[in-house]
Amino acid sequence: xxxxxxxxxxxxxxxxxxxxxxxxxxxxxxxxxxxxxxxxxxxxxxxxxxxxxxxxxxxxxxxxxxxxxxxxxxxxxxxxxxxxxxxxxxxxxxxxxxxxxxxxxxxxxxxxxxxxxxxxxxxxxxxxxxxxxxxxxxxxxxxxxxxxxxxxxxxxxxxx
Ligand code: PNS
Numbered sequence: 214x215x216x217x218x219x220x221x222x223x224x225x226x227x228x229x230x231x232x233x234x235x236x237x238x239x240x241x242x243x244x245x246x247x248x249x250x251x252x253x254x255x256x257x258x259x260x261x262x263x264x265x266x267x268x269x270x271x272x273x274x275x276x277x278x279x280x281x282x283x284x285x286x287x288x289x290x291x292x293x294x295x296x297x298x299x300x301x302x303x304x305x306x307x308x309x310x311x312x313x314x315x316x317x318x319x320x321x322x323x324x325x326x327x328x329x330x331x332x333x334x335x336x337x338x339x340x341x342x343x344x345x346x347x348x349x350x351x352x353x354x355x356x357x358x359x360x361x362x363x364x365x366x367x368x369x370x371x372x373x
Contacts, residue, residue, distance in 0.1 A: 217244050225357065232335055257344055287321045
């Protein structure tokens, strides 16, 4: 059984993230979507809210589970017996940092990384860009599952 992890901040999850999860779930026996608990960086959504949004948007995948982790990703992989890190690559600009992390994770613990190229329609979308555009009233509904878009709209309204 080959287990993979799709790690990330997911603040909030976008269609781009979910496309990577969907494709990883078609390749690997089991996929854990793991939200990084980062004490040095406050997100717009709490980790619990992100987990809820991921659970709500991945119900169709029987081999996907949602979790959070703190500390090194390779330690999390070892604890859960995860063999592969699956990451989406949107553009060449992602590649430098992703390659660096992949090589570090391989050197630390021999954990391999598989890159899944983003679908063209998601290649310019990131959680931070979506939040920035939404804050200024731009329409980001095409880039988010409806439940995530509703949560983002509500969250930004609460902040006003
Ligand atoms: O969605 P992001 O913010 O690009 O995800 C980055 C993430 C969570 C994959 C990366 O920051 C990570 O793995 N963090 C855990 C700490 C760690 O293992 N750092 C060393 C990476 S080589």
